Amino acid sequence: MFFAGSPFKTKMFNFKDACGIMKKIKYEVIFMKRLVAYFSASGVTSKTAEQLAELAGADVFEIKPKIPYTKADLDWRNDKSRSSVEMKDPSSRPEIAEKKDNMGDYDVIFVGFPIWWYVAPTIINTFLESYDFTGKKIIPFATSGGSGMGKTNEKLAPSCKGAELLDGEMLNHFDKAKTEKWLKKLNLG
Numbered sequence: 650m651f652f653a654g655s656p657f658k659t660k661m662f663n664f665k666d667a668c669g670i671m672k673k674i675k676y677e678v679i680f681m682k683r684l685v686a687y688f689s690a691s692g693v694t695s696k697t698a699e700q701l702a703e704l705a706g707a708d709v710f711e712i713k714p715k716i717p718y719t720k721a722d723l724d725w726r727n728d729k730s731r732s733s734v735e736m737k738d739p740s741s742r743p744e745i746a747e748k749k750d751n752m753g754d755y756d757v758i759f760v761g762f763p764i765w766w767y768v769a770p771t772i773i774n775t776f777l778e779s780y781d782f783t784g785k786k787i788i789p790f791a792t793s794g795g796s797g798m799g800k801t802n803e804k805l806a807p808s809c810k811g812a813e814l815l816d817g818e819m820l821n822h823f824d825k826a827k828t829e830k831w832l833k834k835l836n837l838g
């Protein structure tokens with residue numbers, strides 16, 4: 650069990666004593682403080698982010714664009730729509746409405762987004778470049794209409810200077826068991 654705000658997590662260890670009687674030891678390990686930061690234009694990644702945060706014992710921060718995306722902005726069929734224009738320009742950095750003032754408290758930052766044109770929306774680069782993540786773990790996750798992570802990390806890496814950028818995970822159709830397995834693999838289970 651863990652408690653929000655506490656740096657410790659309580660774990661139980663079962664063992665047999667010299668007489669073969671099962672005993673339990675309760676011990677505490679340092680809990681790496683986790684944050685799930687996400688951008689979601691139409692609500693899918695937002696739900697996934699909440700579910701992941703619950704499993705990972707993480708706080709949640711929504712990366713809100715200063716100028717919200719309208720339906721027309723998200724029209725990928727229109728090469729002049731805001732999203733098309735931004736995604737064609739690798740230097741675009743859409744502004745974020747609010748900064749999180751206690752970002753320094755977190756050791757592990759899950760960063761969630763919808764896949765746009767096979768990679769992360771450039772607002773994720775804005776987010777990563779807005780803080781000093783030196784020494785922290787950045788773990789991407791995404792939802793999509795079917796594409797995988799593709800070259801997402803290649804585009805995010807230059808924005809994660811000094812941080813450890815881990816392979817991302819697609820979390821389409823949220824699967825609790827699969828997500829728990831992934832967290833265990835990351836030593837965050």
Ligand SMILES: Cc1cc2nc3c(=O)[nH]c(=O)nc-3n(C[C@H](O)[C@H](O)[C@H](O)COP(=O)(O)O)c2cc1C
Pocket residue numbers: 688689690691692693694695723724725732733762763764765766767768792793794795796797
């Ligand atoms: C501008 C734009 C580009 C997209 N590009 C892709 C894509 O390359 N591959 C894909 O599978 N889905 C693509 N999608 C679909 C979204 O990734 C998918 O609907 C996602 O789950 C939406 O998440 P959200 O509701 O959190 O914004 C795109 C959607 C938009 C709006």
